[in-house]
Amino acid sequence: MDYTGIIIPFVGGLGMFIYGMQIMAQGLENAAGNKMKSLLEVLTKNKFFGVLLGAFITAVIQSSSATTVMVVGFVNAGIMNLTQAMGVIMGANIGTTVTGWLVSSVEWAKMLSPANLAPIAIIIGVVIMLTGKRRSTKDISSIIVGFGILFVGISTMSGAVSPLKESEAFCNIFVTLGKNPFLGILAGTIVTAVIQSSSASVGILQSLAAAGLVPMSAAVYIIMGQNIGTCVTAMLSSVGAKRNAKTAALMHLLFNVIGTVIFSIVAIIFFTVMNPALGENLITQTEISTVHTIFNIGTTVLLFPVSNWIITLAKKLGRVEECTQEDDVVLLDDRMLQTPGIALQSTVTEIVRMGNIVAETLKESKEVLFTKSEETIKSIKEKESVVDKLSAGITDYAIKITALQVSEKEHQDVAHLLQVVSDMERICDYCENISEYAEAMRDKKLEFSEIATEEIKQMMDVCVESYLYAKEAFFEKNSEKAVKVIEKETLADDLEVRLRNKHIKRLANNQCNAETGIFYLDTLVSMERISDHARNIAEEIMNPEN
Structure with a gap:
């Protein structure tokens, strides 16, 4: 035979x-x-x-x-x-x-x-x-x-x-x-x-x-x-x-x-x-x-x-017991790349987790300038470090997805996700900046005046709400909440200009300390930038074809 x-x-x-x-x-x-x-x-x-x-x-x-x-x-x-x-x-x-x-x-x-x-x-x-x-x-x-x-x-x-x-x-x-x-x-x-x-x-x-x-x-x-x-x-x-x-x-x-x-x-x-x-x-x-x-x-x-x-x-x-994961461990695995659709959804899930950490950091930043708590300052810096690691890990993983045989739409989805990750990471950077202002003011024994305190709280409320709406808009793919982000960001821009001008007048009239005034203006800038990045996230939801 x-x-x-x-x-x-x-x-x-x-x-x-x-x-x-x-x-x-x-x-x-x-x-x-x-x-x-x-x-x-x-x-x-x-x-x-x-x-x-x-x-x-x-x-x-x-x-x-x-x-x-x-x-x-x-x-x-x-x-x-x-x-x-x-x-x-x-x-x-x-x-x-x-x-x-x-x-x-x-x-x-x-x-x-x-x-x-x-x-x-x-x-x-x-x-x-x-x-x-x-x-x-x-x-x-x-x-x-x-x-x-x-x-x-x-x-x-x-x-x-x-x-x-x-x-x-x-x-x-x-x-x-x-x-x-x-x-x-x-x-x-x-x-x-x-x-x-x-x-x-x-x-x-x-x-x-x-x-x-x-x-x-x-x-x-x-x-x-x-x-x-x-x-x-x-x-x-x-x-x-x-x-x-x-x-x-x-x-x-x-x-x-x-x-x-x-x-x-x-x-x-x-x-x-x-x-x-x-x-x-x-x-x-x-x-x-x-x-x-x-x-x-x-x-x-x-x-x-x-x-x-x-x-x-x-x-x-x-010989194993299930254990909790560390926050800074990127919960993505190359084995999932065998199925790009699921790898992409897993990436979204991880961005959601990162976004929640950013939200926690932002909420702590609302108070740290006024409490100057050492514990809060440390917490913000730790969370910023976690977000940096997550951002790097998610970005690397998303790039691996683009190298696979995925559709043009999935390529666009990855591009949108990378932009969202970048904006979230930048927001957390500004939160760390604010914690550093608080630390410096504590060391120099500086305090904001009552008027300045109320104005900063007003600005912070608007900008934090802007990000929280952006986060929810991304998680829920909700264009209505994305529109609210645009409204909040526009309000933050106007508020930043108005509060800056008022503060400069106070400085000119010697109504506040010049060194404290620098921290005031830097805080306004940081918060306004946070609202800008929140708007970027919202626009990714409103204009997915871009």
Whole structure:
């Protein structure tokens, strides 16, 4: 038998299958990007929503391994706890069954056979790709072309292994795997670990089944092993991560191992005692999809009620306790870059956290000039240092997003976010300046007059309100609040001019101390600049196309 003529087309077909899957997944991800962003917010609700989210994301990106790697990134960044991660991991196992059903559709929908559909899908996709100008149109073309290439790949693999039906030795391998559950599970684990994709591994099994090579019992054990093998990618990804992230990867492994043990016992009893003849029957592609789906959904249903025990066991094995994050730690992880839509939403979430710290700093700045509290001065400086670190980390991460295959709109979104980060960081700088004025006045034993105090408080109220409206406008994408920012900033400009002129008159009439007057004017300038940056943030909301 010419094994070279079998291996080369099979490997080529596998390459087309994986490439088609990636192209289709990229198109789906771009098309579903906004939904994935909004669904990320659901993570804070409960574990059940996490299961739905994990299933959806995995169905879109066509890889439970990639989803779990992303989960490891979320946990490592501190924006997802282990309970939320458990839900997404369970859902990922369900979502990964989608590819198998696409492949098996050639059996239960004859019109979708690769010979008929793949060439048509590819040519239609290419025509749309060449003629379409909108990004959404090109995403659709990627989905169609990827779908076609995927089917060509599975057809090529099936055709390549078809001669192996005549090889008694090869067929005996699968008979052995069916009779020995451990070997069957081990084979599925090794193949999936090597190619790092359970979807592709199931596709290989389906191509062998299409050639009439795989008994039912062997397929069942191999499928269970594939679910263990898919954990390897996440385990490798967790190397070098925090212990919490390693625990998330360990949870994935435990979940799949426990599910495999349970269903292996059921399968062994069924195939050896209840119906041995069924285990010897050749399995079809559709039956593989059915077994794969039943196994993953069944495991989730069985283990969902005791998932907290799995989390506890993973913590003990990983020797970890969940802990709080330091404020200056940037809660973003490169693993999330595998899904740009979610990476972008995570960046927004981090900017929200940074914006809240700026708001706290600004509120402290309202009082520090009058209390001159050492504790408040120190707090403002510490918060300013935290904001500097967050600003640098968020900026670096946002730049990484622009290097990915993202839409033009997402590029614009990143540009807007970078501007907002810059404005927030500058506002915090001015807060630090005000704390330094307070410190200097305390050291020199200077005090504002009653009139000056009232005027500065008036200016501060307007400027602080301006930022708070800007923060809310950004968080809520609220244009009405953005308009209020413009109104407040205009009022701050007028107030700064009026108060400056009044103060200069007081200085000319020797009604106040000249040195104190310098701090008064510097404070006015700092507050007016704060309102300017608040306006910049508001304009990013009001003019997103710029």
